[in-house]
Amino acid sequence: MQSRKSHRVFAFLAICLTLFLLTFADAAIQSAGSAETLAANERLVVQLGLTDLCLFTEARYTRHPSQADLHSAFQDHPLGLEHFPSGSLLSPPNNLAASYENLDSKTKSAD
Amino acid sequence: MKIWIAKQKALIDFTLSSLARRKLKNLGLLLVYTLIVFLLASVMLFTHALRHEAAQVLKGTPEVIVQRMVAGRHDLIPPGYIEKLGRIRGVQHIEGRLWGYFYDPLVKANYTFMSPTAGNINEIQIAAREIVIGAAVARARGLAAGNLISFRSYTGKLFVFTVASVLPHDAELVSADLILLSEADYRAFFDIPVGFYTDIALSVANPQEVRNIAGKLAETLPDARLILREEVLRTYESIFNWREGIVLVLLSGSILAFAIFAWEKASGLSAEEKREIGILKAIGWETGDVLKMKFWEGALVSLTAFLLGYIAAYLHVFHFSTALFEPVLKGWSVLYPRFELVPVVDGFQVATLFFFTVFPYTVATIVPIWRAAITDPDAVMRG
Numbered sequence: 001m002q003s004r005k006s007h008r009v010f011a012f013l014a015i016c017l018t019l020f021l022l023t024f025a026d027a028a029i030q031s032a033g034s035a036e037t038l039a040a041n042e043r044l045v046v047q048l049g050l051t052d053l054c055l056f057t058e059a060r061y062t063r064h065p066s067q068a069d070l071h072s073a074f075q076d077h078p079l080g081l082e083h084f085p086s087g088s089l090l091s092p093p094n095n096l097a098a099s100y101e102n103l104d105s106k107t108k109s110a111d
Numbered sequence: 112m113k114i115w116i117a118k119q120k121a122l123i124d125f126t127l128s129s130l131a132r133r134k135l136k137n138l139g140l141l142l143v144y145t146l147i148v149f150l151l152a153s154v155m156l157f158t159h160a161l162r163h164e165a166a167q168v169l170k171g172t173p174e175v176i177v178q179r180m181v182a183g184r185h186d187l188i189p190p191g192y193i194e195k196l197g198r199i200r201g202v203q204h205i206e207g208r209l210w211g212y213f214y215d216p217l218v219k220a221n222y223t224f225m226s227p228t229a230g231n232i233n234e235i236q237i238a239a240r241e242i243v244i245g246a247a248v249a250r251a252r253g254l255a256a257g258n259l260i261s262f263r264s265y266t267g268k269l270f271v272f273t274v275a276s277v278l279p280h281d282a283e284l285v286s287a288d289l290i291l292l293s294e295a296d297y298r299a300f301f302d303i304p305v306g307f308y309t310d311i312a313l314s315v316a317n318p319q320e321v322r323n324i325a326g327k328l329a330e331t332l333p334d335a336r337l338i339l340r341e342e343v344l345r346t347y348e349s350i351f352n353w354r355e356g357i358v359l360v361l362l363s364g365s366i367l368a369f370a371i372f373a374w375e376k377a378s379g380l381s382a383e384e385k386r387e388i389g390i391l392k393a394i395g396w397e398t399g400d401v402l403k404m405k406f407w408e409g410a411l412v413s414l415t416a417f418l419l420g421y422i423a424a425y426l427h428v429f430h431f432s433t434a435l436f437e438p439v440l441k442g443w444s445v446l447y448p449r450f451e452l453v454p455v456v457d458g459f460q461v462a463t464l465f466f467f468t469v470f471p472y473t474v475a476t477i478v479p480i481w482r483a484a485i486t487d488p489d490a491v492m493r494g
Contacts, residue, residue: 004120004124005123005124005127005128006120006123006124006127009123009127009411012415013411013414013415013418016415016418016419016422017418019418019422020418020421020422023421023422023425023454023456024456024458026425026429026454027429027454027455027456030429030453030454031453031454031455034453037281037453038164038167038168038453040279040281040282041168041281041282041284041285042167042168042170042171043171044278044282044285044286045168045169045170045171045172045285046171047227048225048227048286048289048291049172049173049206049208049228049312050169050172050285050286051169051172051173051176051338051343052169052285052343053161053165053168053169053284053285053347054223054245054247054283054284054285054286054287054288054289054448055284055440055448056440056442056444057220057221057223057247057287057288057444057445057446057447058221058442058443058444060212060221063212063221063223063288065346065350066338066342066343066346066347067176067178067185067310067338069178069180069183069184069185069336070183071183071184072184072185084442084443085439085442085443086440086442086443086444089351089439089440089442090350090351091349091352093342093345093346093349094342094345094346094349095338095339095342095345095346
């Protein structure tokens with residue numbers, strides 16, 4: 001039988017679809033295999049009392065975003081805009097601004 | 112049914128031949144389209160897996176961290192602070208923590224120095240003048256267990272330490288830049304007197320009461336800032352949120368590129384395409400057949416781009432450690448953790464990506480064709 005273009009395309013798409021489905025299978029197999037590593041990391045976090053992931057080591061407010069204070073991004077002087085590249089990837093945690101918003105709404109004296 | 116399938120196959124054959132006539136243009140289109148899907152899928156898979164891993168690993172982070180603020184900045188905890196906290200009912204376990212940053216001018220890297228409160232890590236006692244280092248530190252300074260290393264402290268004194276061990280590579284995501292040392296060494300190195308701490312970690316007897324106790328703590332210590340475990344977890348839940356930072360830039364770039372695609376398709380057909388439709392209509396094709404042919408064109412291109420882009424993104428993120436994003440994520444940091452994320456794929460997210468990439472393109476292909484197909488073949492051919 002003569003090979004038709006549509007048959008070749010369907011075969012190609014079928015291979016792609018199989019690979020696509022295999023990614024789900026691979027994810028399931030790999031995550032089952034790394035349960036032990038995750039548990040070991042969790043133990044390390046408990047033992048050392050770690051609070052953050054070590055994603056960016058260039059600035060303290062991106063190394064430990066959950067521990068940063070509101071002013072640390074502008075650490076050099078009051079008008080010194082933050083200049084670390086990772087500052088543009090990470091936004092400050094919500095709770096940082098939230099505590100100031102709380103104070104703002106409760107203040108009794110006029111600004 | 113058999114006739115219908117045969118007809119669709121014939122239409123697909125015709126579509127493919129038509130695509131092959133403008134091979135370069137269509138291959139370029141497929142390549143750019145695949146790249147857009149690849150970029151979006153890579154960001155999606157990376158951030159989802161990272162969030163999932165953060166939630167898993169940081170489950171055991173201290174329940175409440177108490178920081179002292181002076182003039183809006185984090186300051187050392189003075190003696191007597193811990194005793195004040197101990198008097199609050201419901202507080203179970205209080206621990207002063209010692210940690211800080213050190214800049215190593217030799218390799219221009221920042222380290223996180225820490226004194227483990229329990230005094231041991233992974234059953235290894237940290238003796239005086241010994242350190243346990245993270246894998247990235249070992250890599251940057253070329254260190255192994257048993258080596259000696261010296262640091263000039265902020266007071267100007269030189270301290271020599273022996274590397275007791277290196278933390279495992281698998282733990283790099285949480286410990287790449289760590290240098291663990293004993294409490295006495297930490298205090299001597301940073302010149303911090305006994306009784307002072309960086310911050311305080313405490314646990315609460317009844318987890319339901321954390322918020323109430325945090326309220327009491329804030330009342331007792333007005334200069335304290337409290338960070339609850341749930342806030343730490345929430346920080347990482349929203350990490351690389353699509354509305355913020357580089358993800359938004361990437362997303363808007365991709366969407367703009369996609370809009371140009373769609374615009375190019377929707378704003379008008381090339382003279383050649385118009386002539387093709389005119390000829391098809393003149394030789395007896397119905398409007399529906401022309402539309403079906405173009406539907407197959409859009410569907411085949413977008414489906415191929417989606418599948419290829421997604422598979423490449425999966426391999427990139429989970430088998431090549433997101434290598435293409437490394438320059439962006441690295442920034443100015445010298446120490447960069449090398450971690451392999453545990454693959455977690457969210458079916459709903461994949462379905463959303465599919466819908467937003469395949470569907471608009473297919474529609475954008477059909478609409479202008481429909482406009483051309485309902486006009487008179489003679490007018491279409493004359494342009």
